[in-house]
Amino acid sequence: MLKRHSRVLAISIAGMLAITLVVACSQKEETVVVQKEEVKPVKIAVVGPHSGDLASYGIPTVRAAELVMERRNALCGVNGRSIELVVEDDVCKPEIATSSATKVAGEGVHAVLGHICSGATKAALGIYKDTNLVAMSPSATNPALTQSGDYPNFFRTIASDDAQAKLEVEFALGVLKVSKIAVLHDKGDYGKGLAEFAKGFIEADSRGEVVLYEGVTPGAVDYSAVVNKIDQSGAEAVIFGGYHPEASKIVSQMRKKGMTTIFISDDGVKDDTFIKVAGEYAEGVYATGPMDTTNNPLAIEAVEAHKKKYGEDPGAFFLNAYAAAQALINAVEKSCSTDYNDIVNVLRNEWVATPLGIIKFDERGDAIGVGFAMYQVKNGAYEEVI
Numbered sequence: 001m002l003k004r005h006s007r008v009l010a011i012s013i014a015g016m017l018a019i020t021l022v023v024a025c026s027q028k029e030e031t032v033v034v035q036k037e038e039v040k041p042v043k044i045a046v047v048g049p050h051s052g053d054l055a056s057y058g059i060p061t062v063r064a065a066e067l068v069m070e071r072r073n074a075l076c077g078v079n080g081r082s083i084e085l086v087v088e089d090d091v092c093k094p095e096i097a098t099s100s101a102t103k104v105a106g107e108g109v110h111a112v113l114g115h116i117c118s119g120a121t122k123a124a125l126g127i128y129k130d131t132n133l134v135a136m137s138p139s140a141t142n143p144a145l146t147q148s149g150d151y152p153n154f155f156r157t158i159a160s161d162d163a164q165a166k167l168e169v170e171f172a173l174g175v176l177k178v179s180k181i182a183v184l185h186d187k188g189d190y191g192k193g194l195a196e197f198a199k200g201f202i203e204a205d206s207r208g209e210v211v212l213y214e215g216v217t218p219g220a221v222d223y224s225a226v227v228n229k230i231d232q233s234g235a236e237a238v239i240f241g242g243y244h245p246e247a248s249k250i251v252s253q254m255r256k257k258g259m260t261t262i263f264i265s266d267d268g269v270k271d272d273t274f275i276k277v278a279g280e281y282a283e284g285v286y287a288t289g290p291m292d293t294t295n296n297p298l299a300i301e302a303v304e305a306h307k308k309k310y311g312e313d314p315g316a317f318f319l320n321a322y323a324a325a326q327a328l329i330n331a332v333e334k335s336c337s338t339d340y341n342d343i344v345n346v347l348r349n350e351w352v353a354t355p356l357g358i359i360k361f362d363e364r365g366d367a368i369g370v371g372f373a374m375y376q377v378k379n380g381a382y383e384e385v386i
Contacts, residue, residue, distance in 0.1 A: 039080065039081055040081065041077070041081055041082040041083060041084035042077070042078050042081050042082070042083050042084070042110055042329075042332055042338060043083075043084045043085075043086055043107070043108060043109040043110055044065065044069075044083060044084070044085055044086070044109060044110065044111050044112070044113055044325070044328060044329075045085075045086045045087075045088060045104035045107075045109040045111070045112045045113065045114070046061060046062050046065045046085055046086070046087045046088070046112075046113045046114060047087075047088045047089075047090055047097070047100050047101070047104060047112060047113070047114035047115050047124070048061050048062075048089075048090060048092070048114045048115050048116035048117075048120075049089065049090060049091050049092040049116055049117065049120075050062060050087070050089040050091075051089055051091060052091045052092065053243075053245045054091075054092045054116070054117065054243060054245075056271055056272070056273040056315050056316060057092070057116050057117070057139060057271065057315075057316050057317060058089070058092070058116050059315065060314050060315035060316055060317055060318040060321060061113065061114065061116065061138055061139075061317060061318075061321035061324075062085075062087055063306060063309075063310060063314065063318065064138075064302070064306075064314070064318050064319075064321035064322040064324075064325055065085055065113055065321065065325045066085065066309075067302065067305050067306065067309065067322065068322060068325040068326055068329065069083045069084075069085055069325070071305075072329055078329055078332050078333045079332070079333055079336055083329065086104050086107055086109050088100040088103060088104050090114075090115055090116075090120050090124070092115075092116060092117040092119070092120050093119075093120060094119045094120050094122070094123035095123070096120075097115055097119075097120035097121070097123040097124045098123050098124060098127060100115075100124065101123075101124035101127040101128060102127055105127055105128065105131040105133060109133065110133075110332065110338040110343075111133060111134045111135070111136070111328045111331075111332070111338075111343060112124075112128060112133055112134065112135040112136070113135075113136055113137075113138075113321065113324055113325055113328060114135065114136075114137060115135075115137060115140060116137065116138070116139045116140065116317070117139075117140065117188075117190060117243075118140045118141060118142035118145065118188075118189045118190035118193070119142075119188050119189040119190060120140075121135070121137050121140035121142075121145060121154075122140075122142065122144075122145060122189055125145070125150075125151045125153070125154055126151075128153055128154075129151060129152075129153045132153070132340040133153060133340065134153050134154075134155065134328070134331075134340060134343050134344060134347070135153060135154055135155070136154075136155040136156060136157065136324045136327065136328055137154070137155075137156045137157075137158070137324070138156070138157050138158060138317045138320035138321035138323070138324045139156075139158055139267070139316075139317045139320060139321075140156055140158075140190075141156075141158055141159070141160050141161045141164060141190065141194070141266075141267065142160070142161060142189050142190055142193050143160040143161055143162045143193065143197070144193070145160075145365075146160065146364040146365040146366050147160070147364060149364075151365070152344075152365070153340070153344070154365050155324075155327075155347055155361050155365040155366075155367070156324075156365060156366060156367065157320045157321075157323045157324045157327065157354075157356060157359070157367045157370060158267070158290055158317070158320050158367070158370060159290075159366070159367075159370050159371050159372055160366065161190070161193055161194040161197055161241075161266070162197045163371060163372055164194060164197075164266055164267065164288045164372050165194050165195075165197035165198040165201060165239075165241075166197070166201055167288055167372050167373075167374060167386075168198055168239050168264050168266070168286075168288055168374075169181075169198055169201040169202055169205065169208075169239070170201075171264065171286070171374050171386065172208070172237050172239065172262075172264060173202075173205060173207040173208045174207075175386065176237065176262060178208070178236035178237045178262065179207060179208045179209065179236065180208070180209060180211045180233070180234055180235050180236045180237075181202055181208055181209070181210055181211065181235060181236070181237050181238070181239055182210070182211055182212035182213075182214070182229075182230045182233055182235035182237070182238045182239070182261075183195050183198050183199045183202070183210055183212070183213050183214075183238075183239050183240075183241075184212075184213075184214050184215070184216060184226065184230075184238060184239070184240045184241070184242075184250070185214075185215050185216070185240070185241040185242055186215070186216055186217075186218045186241065186242030186243065186246050187215040187216070187217070187218070188218065188242065190241070190242070190243075190268060191240075191241035191242030191243070191266075191268065192215065192241060193241070194241035194266055195213070195239070195240075195241035198239045198241065199213055211233040211234060211235050212229055212230060212233040212235060214226055214229060216242075216246060216250070218242070218243075218245070218246055219245070219246075220246075220249075221249075222253075223246070223249050223250045223253055224253055226250070227250065227253045227254050227257060227259070230254065230259070230261060231257065231259055231261075235261055236261065236262065237261060237262035237263070237264055238250075238254075238261055238262070238263050238264065239264045239265070240263065240264070240265045240266075240269070241265070241266060241268075242265070242266075242268055242269075243268040243269065244268065244269050244271050244273055244274035244277065245277070247263075247265050247268075247269045247274060247278075247285075248274050248277040248278035248281075248282070250263075251263050251278050251281050251282065251285060252278055252279075252281040254281075255280075255281040256281075262284075262286070263284075263285045263286065264285075264286040264287070265285065265286070265287045265288075266287060266288050267287070267288055267289045267290065267316075267317075267372070269285070269287045270287035270288065270289035270316070270375055270382055271315070271316040272315065272316075272381075272382075274287075275377055275380060275381070275382070282377045282380075283377055283378070283379075283380075284376065284377060284378075285376065285377045286374060286375065286376050286385075287374075287375050287376075287377075287382065288372045288373070288374055288375070289316075289372065289373065289375055289382070290317070290319070290320055290356075290370065290371075290372065290373070291370065291371050291372060291373045292373060292384050293319060293355060293356050293357060294319075296355050296356070296357060298353060298354060298355045299319050299355035299356075301355075302314075302318070302319060302322045302355050303318075303319075306318065319355040319356060320356065320370075322354070322355050323354035323355055323356045323359065323367075326352060326353075326354050327347060327352050327354065327359070327361075328343070330346070330350070330352040331343040331344075331346035331347050331350070334346045334350050347360065347361045348360065348361050348362070348363065356369070356370055357369050357370075373386060374386040
């Protein structure tokens with residue numbers, strides 16, 4: 001391995017430097033200058049919410065990409081080419097995501113790490129498809145992104161919402177033994193999609209019934225109307241599809257009203273920011289999230305690298321993003337190419353060791369071997385329960 005890196009380093013240095021050859025000619029005494037073409041970097045875009053309410057989901061992906069990039073560049077990059085990141089903020093908004101996608105595609109990137117939210121991802125994928133760009137998300141879980149077949153250029157290192165909703169319903173009916181469930185969502189691609197799956201799974205199961213199905217408006221200050229409906233419905237549990245800003249407000253208003261109704265949500269809520277915002281009212285809340293792989297040696301290494309560089313524990317989807325960055329770079333390296341078809345071929349046929357385990361991707365673009373677990377807030381922190 002060292003010999004290979006040495007050879008690559010030598011090639012890289014030779015390629016990166018402009019070489020001037022000065023040829024002394026005793027007869028004509030003229031100087032000949034030969035300029036070699038500069039070796040261009042492999043450019044990877046990192047797009048997601050890097051500001052706003054959902055920045056806690058996007059910033060860990062930027063940091064994961066930075067750590068992987070720095071490590072590989074220290075080892076001569078990819079096939080003698082350095083790696084360069086192009087970071088773009090989409091604030092998790094579909095209308096901004098399209099502009100972000102157009103911008104990074106115009107900058108000649110070779111692959112995209114992102115987006116983070118399903119709605120923003122869906123808005124951007126058509127642009128990447130038209131420009132022959134692979135996009136890989138660590139967190140966009142909407143099933144249709146892979147299962148529709150509309151985006152063969154899309155991959156993800158997280159399982160989809162049908163699996164997440166199935167786990168939530170099985171947990172509610174089989175483990176918690178509740179039968180009356182209120183299903184809420186935030187009307188977005190991610191939250192509503194997950195809620196519809198949950199509703200369908202409950203209705204198909206004789207053990208339970210949906211006593212309320214309701215959408216809420218993201219960003220609202222007061223959710224007392226829907227909280228009253230939950231109370232009046234007799235629901236023993238709530239399954240909420242959406243993100244932490246709305247979940248924290250709904251849970252807080254439920255608890256302030258004296259309601260002990262069980263609250264179950266998704267990976268959009270399994271984030272420390274939810275606990276910080278909801279405070280004491282977060283205690284006991286259940287949320288699904290990526291399976292815990294923190295004992296994987298590569299995960300331990302990645303987390304330690306994060307602590308060393310940024311001085312704190314990594315946030316949501318960090319390991320999924322780290323794995324995605326590794327998979328993309330591995331595809332470029334194994335194929336010796338930045339061509340779309342070559343990258344896709346390696347992603348679907350070559351295994352790669354990551355903090356999530358050894359993974360590759362199926363024909364739809366879903367990572368094989370990843371899944372969800374159920375967590376609960378205990379003493380101010382999420383703890384895996386199943």
